[in-house]
Amino acid sequence: DAKTTQPPSMDCAEGRAANLPCNHSTISGNEYVYWYRQIHSQGPQYIIHGLKNNETNEMASLIITEDRKSSTLILPHATLRDTAVYYCIVRVGMGYGNKLVFGAGTILRVKS
Amino acid sequence: EAGVAQSPRYKIIEKRQSVAFWCNPISGHATLYWYQQILGQGPKLLIQFQNNGVVDDSQLPKDRFSAERLKGVDSTLKIQPAKLEDSAVYLCASSKGGTGVETQYFGPGTRLLVL
Numbered sequence A: 001d002a003k004t005t006q007p008p009s010m011d012c013a014e015g016r017a018a019n020l021p022c023n024h025s026t027i028s029g030n031e032y033v034y035w036y037r038q039i040h041s042q043g044p045q046y047i048i049h050g051l052k053n054n055e056t057n058e059m060a061s062l063i064i065t066e067d068r069k070s071s072t073l074i075l076p077h078a079t080l081r082d083t084a085v086y087y088c089i090v091r092v093g094m095g096y097g098n099k100l101v102f103g104a105g106t107i108l109r110v111k112s
Numbered sequence B: 001e002a003g004v005a006q007s008p009r010y011k012i013i014e015k016r017q018s019v020a021f022w023c024n025p026i027s028g029h030a031t032l033y034w035y036q037q038i039l040g041q042g043p044k045l046l047i048q049f050q051n052n053g054v055v056d057d058s059q060l061p062k063d064r065f066s067a068e069r070l071k072g073v074d075s076t077l078k079i080q081p082a083k084l085e086d087s088a089v090y091l092c093a094s095s096k097g098g099t100g101v102e103t104q105y106f107g108p109g110t111r112l113l114v115l
Helices: none
Strands: A009-013 A018-023 A031-038 A045-050 A061-064 A070-075 A084-092 A106-111 B005-007 B010-013 B019-024 B031-037 B044-050 B053-056 B065-068 B075-079 B088-095 B110-114
Touching: A009 A018, A018 A031, A018 A084, A018 A106, A031 A061, A045 A061, A045 A070, A070 A084, B005 B088, B010 B019, B019 B088, B019 B110, B031 B075, B044 B065, B044 B075, B075 B088
Parallel strands: A009 A106, B010 B110
Antiparallel strands: A018 A070, A031 A045, A031 A084, A061 A070, A084 A106, B005 B019, B019 B075, B031 B044, B031 B088, B044 B053, B065 B075, B088 B110
């Protein structure tokens, strides 16, 4: 699996958009970009994933650059409950044996 | 839909003792994972089951850790004997299993402290 690089921490004002960057310069053509988050004392929670195109769901948007070497997770209106560690992961998404390799992630602190 | 259940939530033991953790995945999920998360780090996969067969246990310290998933549903992870460095949160996750893009659903974890 390709490695990812994320900033160790970020701050965001409540109600503003939170933009979390991730570099994955060694990503292969068949590797997906996944985002999970982990709120304190809970297990990781799936947010979104994508391969080439930008994706949006009820939680967030995922913007992947055209060369696929980086991506940005966007929380459009951050709330205090979005304070968590955010993990960017790239992996082959098909078939048995695929696995998530977590890095240290980005600690996002949403402040009022 | 019920989520992934784990027990106990907390456990304190002394080194060289044994401990066991239990996981009940989401109903119908064929794939089950055990992760170890040391404080300040991301989770690390220990073992992955597909039904009751092991898919990947390359990161499991087999001299002291063991896991089983009898009947392809519940799973137990055991440590015997425990070391100080085993202090961590042990997370269980499950996914539907198959050839598509998989989303893993995590339980709340068991926090282990080895003294």
